[in-house]
Amino acid sequence: MIDVRGLGVQAGEHWLFDGLDFEVEAGECAVIVGPNGVGKSTLLRCLYGTQTPQRGRVVVAGGKPDERDVSFRRKVSVLFDDSDFFAELTPLQHLELLEGSFGADLGDFDALLSDAGLSERAKVTAGKFSAGQRRRLLLLGATVRPHDVLLLDEPERALDVAGKEWLTSLIARSTKAGAAVVVATHHPPLLEAADSTLELW
Numbered sequence: 228m229i230d231v232r233g234l235g236v237q238a239g240e241h242w243l244f245d246g247l248d249f250e251v252e253a254g255e256c257a258v259i260v261g262p263n264g265v266g267k268s269t270l271l272r273c274l275y276g277t278q279t280p281q282r283g284r285v286v287v288a289g290g291k292p293d294e295r296d297v298s299f300r301r302k303v304s305v306l307f308d309d310s311d312f313f314a315e316l317t318p319l320q321h322l323e324l325l326e327g328s329f330g331a332d333l334g335d336f337d338a339l340l341s342d343a344g345l346s347e348r349a350k351v352t353a354g355k356f357s358a359g360q361r362r363r364l365l366l367l368g369a370t371v372r373p374h375d376v377l378l379l380d381e382p383e384r385a386l387d388v389a390g391k392e393w394l395t396s397l398i399a400r401s402t403k404a405g406a407a408v409v410v411a412t413h414h415p416p417l418l419e420a421a422d423s424t425l426e427l428w
């Protein structure tokens with residue numbers, strides 16, 4: 228599902244990483260670990276096509292990553308730092324929008340929102356949410372929509388203890404449904420649950 232060969236990204240004079248090889252099969256979760264500034268988000272951007280590497284070959288969901296390509300975006304779901312939602316819509320309206328956009332039955336909305344800890348905010352516009360509630364809504368949207376590949380950049384940010392447990396269950400649900408998942412994270416339970424670890428340094 229994800230195949231990376233000889234990947235290299237240069238930041239000015241310095242190579243963030245080079246000669247990187249890894250694969251993530253359908254139903255597997257890989258984590259990217261390493262200190263701040265080492266290039267984890269940059270690597271994820273290469274997998275989504277928002278950054279062009281200087282070297283190497285990347286295949287994601289059967290093709291070269293291109294976030295401008297609608298058919299690629301329909302297969303690849305992401306939660307990055309700049310991911311956003313519609314501040315004027317409620318969580319219920321977000322789920323309706325996703326269901327309409329993907330033409331897929333997403334299941335019982337009340338159950339999904341309860342699972343996300345957002346039942347009491349179901350009819351509140353998302354612009355009024357706390358940071359953790361925003362993150363829960365973004366995570367719900369990214370994981371409930373159909374996807375073959377899921378890319379998450381430090382998804383644990385702003386989540387409380389229950390939220391982090393929910394996050395682990397979301398990733399397990401996604402891999403069980405056959406997705407290939409790549410997560411840049413500093414959260415130990417996600418490292419333990421992963422099928423493989425890619426360490427940048």
Ligand SMILES: Nc1ncnc2c1ncn2[C@@H]1O[C@H](COP(=O)(O)OP(=O)(O)OP(=O)(O)O)[C@@H](O)[C@H]1O
Pocket residue numbers: 237238239243261262263264265266267268269270411
């Ligand atoms: N094309 C580029 N040109 C110049 N600098 C770049 C380029 N791409 C990335 N960088 C720099 O490389 C560094 C790596 O950033 P990145 O956000 O990928 O790290 P990270 O491992 O995700 O960090 P953190 O753990 O703090 O989120 C940053 O300093 C960034 O500004």
